[in-house]
Amino acid sequence: MxxxxxxxxxxxxxxxxxxxxxxxxxxxxxxxxxxxxxxxxxxxxxxxxxxxxxxxxxxxxxxxxxxxxxxxxxxxxxxxxxxxxxxxxxxxxxxxxxxxxxxxxxxxxxxxxxxxxxxxxxxxxxxxxxxxxxxxxxxxxxxxxxxxxxxxxxxxxxxxxxxxxxxxxxxxxxxxxxxxxxxxxxxxxxxxxxxxxxxxxxxxxxxxGKVPSPELVDKIVEVSNSVNKVCGTHDVRVNYLGSYATVTLHVELPPDMDLDESHKIVHLVQDKIVDEIDVVHGATVHACPAGLKYDHDQQIDE
The missing domain is CATH 1.20.1510.10 (Cation efflux protein transmembrane domain)
Structure with missing residues (x-):
């Protein structure tokens, strides 16, 4: 609006x-x-x-x-x-x-x-x-x-x-x-x-920081997955800021995709979520290789 x-x-x-x-x-x-x-x-x-x-x-x-x-x-x-x-x-x-x-x-x-x-x-x-x-x-x-x-x-x-x-x-x-x-x-x-x-x-x-409604999370996942070449979406987190919210999420992209293309898709996902969901005023997207299973909070050895 x-x-x-x-x-x-x-x-x-x-x-x-x-x-x-x-x-x-x-x-x-x-x-x-x-x-x-x-x-x-x-x-x-x-x-x-x-x-x-x-x-x-x-x-x-x-x-x-x-x-x-x-x-x-x-x-x-x-x-x-x-x-x-x-x-x-x-x-x-x-x-x-x-x-x-x-x-x-x-x-x-x-x-x-x-x-x-x-x-x-x-x-x-x-x-x-x-x-x-x-x-x-x-x-x-x-x-x-x-x-x-x-x-x-x-x-x-x-x-x-x-x-x-x-x-x-x-x-x-x-x-x-x-x-x-x-x-x-x-x-x-x-x-x-x-x-x-x-x-x-x-x-x-x-x-x-209340738990978001399941309907809002489902809508975010739906919009994210609708972007071409996005294989999946997970770890959706919503941060309410009064009348609006910001969102962080992880998207799964093909493992062989180069950095430049993955960067473009991440921005497409961010823009699409903000444009299509009124309550969301900002989105931060993290790209993950599709099919790779690991704990995002774990320590990664150098």
Whole structure:
């Protein structure tokens, strides 16, 4: 994908997320106060942080899209994973605030009231809006292969279940169980913590060098083997750098091939992999004589 197109899609994801979450923040808090729903006010506070995390995601996306330079010869891609980890911090803080407030209302004499039916209407609107937002942002994130934007979309996704839980809690509270409202707020806090853990795990794996998907390895082997005179491909290693990856691999060439020709084929393989697999931005290929079996890590006698 051309960098210009990728940047436009990244901006679009952020603008849509901010607009949608600003709408939900204002109306969740306003309706929560008017209708007396702690869970709805809690969700409004959480939605406000969604705006901040969307901005963080875009900053990480922009930095990660910068080309390689002298100080960063492999590019800046891991900035996106770092942005994802910053989003985790915001999630954890919000979860703590919501859980502590709910516990106070449930066990330490905090005020518990029966929410007005208006709160249920707002919760229903929240379910639909959060579903649309999260699906759209995650799809855009996957399209541009951005860990930061995908993390933001997953962050938004938890709000679907939060709004649904609020809706159920408010409806049940109408039948004389107001304690369910802060209890639902407590459940929302736990859901946010779970999302924080999942997002942290995804981005830590990206930074620390996760195992590539079998589909990606198979595609690399397929592209490499499609080059004329390549007899086989093995020892494929993928190094993730945020939204993209670099690859090292060994190709098997005819034993009687001269050095000049093998050098040309190695470069053909490298160029073909980078051209045909979007996620791969660089490839290093080692040539081996076909049919020769040995451990590449062994010491070779001089």
């Amino acid at each position: 051309v960098n210009e197109d990728r940047d436009k899609l990244g901006k679009r994801a952020v603008y849509v997320a901010i607009a949608g979450n600003l709408f939900l923040t204002i109306f969740n808090v306003a309706v929560g106060i008017m209708a007396g729903s702690y869970a709805l006010i809690s969700e409004g506070a959480h939605t406000l942080t969604d705006i901040t995390t969307s901005i963080i995601a875009y900053i990480g996306f922009k930095i990660g899209s910068k080309p390689a330079d002298e100080e960063h010869p492999l590019g800046h891609g891991r900035a996106e994973a770092i942005a994802g980890l910053l989003i985790v911090i915001f999630l954890a803080i919000v979860a703590y605030e919501i859980i502590s407030g709910a516990v106070d209302r449930l066990f330490f004499g905090g005020t518990t009231t029966i929410p007005e039916p208006l709160a249920a209407v707002m919760a229903f609107i929240g379910v639909f809006t959060h579903f649309s937002l999260s699906q759209y942002i995650i799809k855009l994130g996957e399209r541009v292969n951005s860990p930061a934007i995908i993390a933001d979309g997953k962050h938004q996704r938890v709000d679907i279940f939060a709004s649904l839980a609020i809706l159920i809690g408010i409806l049940i509270a109408q039948y004389g169980y107001p304690q369910l409202d802060p209890f639902i707020g407590f459940v929302i806090g736990l859901l946010i913590l779970k999302t924080a853990f999942d997002v942290a795990l995804d981005n830590m794996n990206n930074i620390m």
